Amino acid sequence: CYVPLIIRESSLGWEPVTHATTQDTDIQIERFGPKNGQVLLALYNHGTEEKSVTVDVDLSAIGFSEIESVETLIDVKSLSPIGSIELEVESSGLEVLLISGR
Numbered sequence: 001c002y003v004p005l006i007i008r009e010s011s012l013g014w015e016p017v018t019h020a021t022t023q024d025t026d027i028q029i030e031r032f033g034p035k036n037g038q039v040l041l042a043l044y045n046h047g048t049e050e051k052s053v054t055v056d057v058d059l060s061a062i063g064f065s066e067i068e069s070v071e072t073l074i075d076v077k078s079l080s081p082i083g084s085i086e087l088e089v090e091s092s093g094l095e096v097l098l099i100s101g102r
Contacts, residue, residue, distance in 0.1 A: 005073055005096060009040050019061040022053045027089065029055070034062050034101075040073075041097040045089040055085040057099065064101030071098045 012033035018041070020029050026047035032040040039062055045051050059065065070079040072087065073096040079085055089095050 008073075009042065009096070011035070012038065012040055017061075019058040021056050024051055024053050026051060027053050031062075034064070037064075037068075037100055037102060039064075039099045039101070041099065043087075043089055043095045043097070045091055045093050048091050050091055050093075051089050053087060053089060055087070055097070057085065059101065062101075064099075066101060068100045068102060070100075072096070073098055 009032040012035045015031045015033070018029045018031040020031060020041050022029065026045055028044045028046060030042045041055065043053070043055070059067065067081050070081050070085055071077070072079065074094060079087060085097065087095060
């Protein structure tokens with residue numbers, strides 16, 4: 001189930017600096033890309049409870065002037081970012097965000 005997602009992440013290329021933050025220390029973020037106007041952010045919740053998190057992305061640092069769309073690839077739904085991205089991450093859970101920008 002995760003193999004296609006891992007292949008997609010790998011094709012964008014892992015980046016050591018995420019340029020994305022959240023105030024919750026239980027949430028670990030990894031970034032893949034940008035490539036072809038897309039970035040993947042993998043969020044892992046190390047906590048024992050589901051978390052409501054806000055992810056702030058430094059758009060200029062990843063070469064975007066704006067976000068066109070955000071999709072969750074585990075829950076498969078579209079999000080509406082307004083300056084930041086808000087979502088739920090299950091305890092010991094993973095969520096991957098596909099961010100398209102320009």
